[in-house]
Amino acid sequence: MPGRCNKVLVAVLLALGITSASAKEKRPPEPRPLIGTPQLVRDLHWGDVLFYFYQGDYLQALTRLGAAQDFERVSHHGVEAELLKGGLYLSLGQHEEAGRIFKALLNDNVPLDVRNRAWFYLAKVWYQRNYLEESAIALASIRGALPGDLEPERHLLEAQVLMYLNRYDEAIRALERWQPVGKGGDVWSSYARFNIGVALVRQERVEEAAELLNEVGQIAASSEELAALRDKANLALGFAWLKANRPEDAKKVLQRVRLEGPQSNKALLAAGWADSAEKKYNKALAPWLELRDRDLLDAAVQESYLAIPYAYAQLAATGQAAQQYVTAVEAFAAESQRIDQSIQAIRDGKLLDAIVENDQGDQVGWYWQLRNLPDAPETRYLYHLMATHEFQEGLKNYRDLRLMQRNLATWALSVQAFDDMVDTRRRAFDQRVPGLQKTLDGVDLDAMETHKNELESRLAATERDDDVTALATSREKEQWTKVQQIEAVLAKADQNDPMVQEMREKARLIRGKLLWDFNGSFKARQWRARKELRELDVAYKEARRRSVLVERARGDYPARTEEFARRVASLPPRIGGLSARLEATAQAQNRYLAAVAIKELESQKQRLAAYSLQARFALASIYDKAATSNTAGEGGADKGGAQ
Amino acid sequence: MLRQSLLKITVTLLPLLFAAGPAAARDDATAPSETAVQLADSSAPASSPPQGDNFKSLDEEVQALKKEVLDLNRELFVLEEELLFPANTQVAVFVSMDVGEFFALDSVTLKLDNKEVANYLYTEREAQALLRGGVHRVFIGNLKAGEHELIALFTGQGPNQRDYRRGATLKLEKGVGAKYVELKISDKAVKAQPEFVVKEWE
Numbered sequence: 001m002p003g004r005c006n007k008v009l010v011a012v013l014l015a016l017g018i019t020s021a022s023a024k025e026k027r028p029p030e031p032r033p034l035i036g037t038p039q040l041v042r043d044l045h046w047g048d049v050l051f052y053f054y055q056g057d058y059l060q061a062l063t064r065l066g067a068a069q070d071f072e073r074v075s076h077h078g079v080e081a082e083l084l085k086g087g088l089y090l091s092l093g094q095h096e097e098a099g100r101i102f103k104a105l106l107n108d109n110v111p112l113d114v115r116n117r118a119w120f121y122l123a124k125v126w127y128q129r130n131y132l133e134e135s136a137i138a139l140a141s142i143r144g145a146l147p148g149d150l151e152p153e154r155h156l157l158e159a160q161v162l163m164y165l166n167r168y169d170e171a172i173r174a175l176e177r178w179q180p181v182g183k184g185g186d187v188w189s190s191y192a193r194f195n196i197g198v199a200l201v202r203q204e205r206v207e208e209a210a211e212l213l214n215e216v217g218q219i220a221a222s223s224e225e226l227a228a229l230r231d232k233a234n235l236a237l238g239f240a241w242l243k244a245n246r247p248e249d250a251k252k253v254l255q256r257v258r259l260e261g262p263q264s265n266k267a268l269l270a271a272g273w274a275d276s277a278e279k280k281y282n283k284a285l286a287p288w289l290e291l292r293d294r295d296l297l298d299a300a301v302q303e304s305y306l307a308i309p310y311a312y313a314q315l316a317a318t319g320q321a322a323q324q325y326v327t328a329v330e331a332f333a334a335e336s337q338r339i340d341q342s343i344q345a346i347r348d349g350k351l352l353d354a355i356v357e358n359d360q361g362d363q364v365g366w367y368w369q370l371r372n373l374p375d376a377p378e379t380r381y382l383y384h385l386m387a388t389h390e391f392q393e394g395l396k397n398y399r400d401l402r403l404m405q406r407n408l409a410t411w412a413l414s415v416q417a418f419d420d421m422v423d424t425r426r427r428a429f430d431q432r433v434p435g436l437q438k439t440l441d442g443v444d445l446d447a448m449e450t451h452k453n454e455l456e457s458r459l460a461a462t463e464r465d466d467d468v469t470a471l472a473t474s475r476e477k478e479q480w481t482k483v484q485q486i487e488a489v490l491a492k493a494d495q496n497d498p499m500v501q502e503m504r505e506k507a508r509l510i511r512g513k514l515l516w517d518f519n520g521s522f523k524a525r526q527w528r529a530r531k532e533l534r535e536l537d538v539a540y541k542e543a544r545r546r547s548v549l550v551e552r553a554r555g556d557y558p559a560r561t562e563e564f565a566r567r568v569a570s571l572p573p574r575i576g577g578l579s580a581r582l583e584a585t586a587q588a589q590n591r592y593l594a595a596v597a598i599k600e601l602e603s604q605k606q607r608l609a610a611y612s613l614q615a616r617f618a619l620a621s622i623y624d625k626a627a628t629s630n631t632a633g634e635g636g637a638d639k640g641g642a643q
Numbered sequence: 644m645l646r647q648s649l650l651k652i653t654v655t656l657l658p659l660l661f662a663a664g665p666a667a668a669r670d671d672a673t674a675p676s677e678t679a680v681q682l683a684d685s686s687a688p689a690s691s692p693p694q695g696d697n698f699k700s701l702d703e704e705v706q707a708l709k710k711e712v713l714d715l716n717r718e719l720f721v722l723e724e725e726l727l728f729p730a731n732t733q734v735a736v737f738v739s740m741d742v743g744e745f746f747a748l749d750s751v752t753l754k755l756d757n758k759e760v761a762n763y764l765y766t767e768r769e770a771q772a773l774l775r776g777g778v779h780r781v782f783i784g785n786l787k788a789g790e791h792e793l794i795a796l797f798t799g800q801g802p803n804q805r806d807y808r809r810g811a812t813l814k815l816e817k818g819v820g821a822k823y824v825e826l827k828i829s830d831k832a833v834k835a836q837p838e839f840v841v842k843e844w845e
Contacts, residue, residue: 041739041776041778044735044737044778044780044823044825044844046778047737047739047776047777047778048737048777048778048779048780050772050775050776050777050778051769051772051773051777051778051779051780052772052777053777054771054772054775054776054777055768055769055771055772055777059713059716062713062716062717063713063716063717063720064720066713066716066717066720067717067720067721067724070717070721071721071724092709092713093702093705093706093709094706094709094710094713095706096706097710393702394701394702397701397702397705400705400709401705401708401709404709404712407712407716408712408715411715411716411719414719414723415719418722418723418726418727421726421727422726564722564725564726567718567722568722568726571719571722574715575715578708578711578712578715581708582708582712585701585704585705585708588701588704589701589705592701
């Protein structure tokens, strides 16, 4: 079973094309990287999703993928993410959601290979929901080949769908189109030939079927899976030959079935019937007696309890026949009693817990399978039932519901922490507001703006008036003022005084020097002043922007905190409500599966009762014959020794 | 899955064939012909895909419930991050592996500004997930804007199954947005040694 789960995983991986390009060659059964679909993790959060997906933790992978999409963190893997999401929903049994996602990928904006994979998965969804026509159409919509192992899977699925639609010829053609009949020794080829063979048998084309089933029945089985397939092929062909009244041919192929294997009981029973058909009852007894010593849980073994006395009766060993019928009646009665115990155990509600406790896996998943059935009164008769799709689906649902209950219980603990966090946010804000207010109060942005505007006006006036002195340094301004003061004093003095004249000349020179300097540096000073004003403007605007942000944050932060509080407060009732519904639904699922199991056990009981009735009838018939013969022989001894 | 489904086909089709054997053998009143049919029936599991109505309605209820739980999970996950690790202070550290021929990862220890913030021991399954392209978010936390120092210590098995311990240091500048750091373990084929690369993502 674990192998089967892995195959599912591999299939999904391949389907999604997210097999790591770096898978090592030396590592065993790793899926091959897909040609043409190199997978490079271009968003870390995409890799984060894959980390859980590769571990089979689909619930976690789906949760993280949804969150990553909400945060827009997987933008480089948009299409791939949707495909994976569809696959994850499918793996969790969410057919509708998966179907919706796959359908959305069927547009011209999506690359053909993705569209093909979407068609393929949509076909699977429809197949699982029993929309077989739609499934066939979806499969027919695939253009070109699918990557990796998806291609054989696609053709086999197509054949499977067509067979369910009773379109056997088309199924055969679909398989032959993909895999030339009789070619290839790989697993897919063997399955293909087996399926074609079975389809041909159903078409009553046994000769053609025999060719294929014979091949599969003699493949070199390198694995248990192939060995099991080989057994099935031999068994199928054996029964086909029996039905065609060719017991000799049947025996040849039935003898190829392994003596210890899942098909061995049926093969032994059939081998006996083949001998019996040739009236070789002595030979028929050999496989049937071998069967009788096996586990009575198996229907073939149960039937051997009737077949053996039947053979003895045909051999006129009526005494032994009678004895075997008595043994059969007793065995069936004991078995029936054990079934009653099982039914009672199931009615006591022990079935699912016994099964689920036995499984060590901790992931939800639609493909979840039981690894081993526990040996308990509740489960020992249910091997056959467990293999059914319906029971498996129900069981997986039950297990998923229980896992989700545990998942919500964990979140419920986190919600308390969320609540504390919201309180912390409130307190932290209250503590920070006074300091913030103080800082804001110390800044008068309007005054700053007025000042800045004033400076701009002054510079504009300077430029307009060409006032070179306006941009002088404070030292120069001081000097300029002094010159003006000196000139004013000298203007009032005696202009004929040579000293005054000399002083005026010096003042004129200094004034000229200063003006020269002012003029020389005016352009540069003007440019610098403009630059500083621009910088001031930028700084001012930034200060204004930050001020707006702070003001907004001061308003928004509490609102956001309250929004968090509202979201957190809404959680406990939702979690509580869902947990209660999970519990109720799990119980409903339990009851439903128990009913299914009991129905199955009842039918097994009925079968045992029917066997028992036949045994009693046969026994009575033997007694009758013995009595008649005794009467006819007037007390002659019974050679068969019937008691 | 497919093979599993095929097995179902097989088992579904086989009963039809099974009925043949006993039918051929039926030549006497005591021949258990009826039992043969029973055997055939017992071999047939509920065929896939057809299912019963009860199952479908309950299944639909379960699916609807699961969908609600999945949606709630996503909401909780998003809320947790928004509340506990707001984008302006968020820092997250991820571990990734490329090939891993020369290094088998056991654990990663992280120190932020000389304070240990994570010490993660990898299971075999997690290490395999990394090798196949998964990326593990080993740490998520909050950092103030400014310069910080991140030290990562990797332990595991290096070439020739020898214990291996290596460190990598990064000076990281935390701005206003979330900061992501990837610790990438890759193979340096030329030197037949593992290589530890630290990469910043915005």
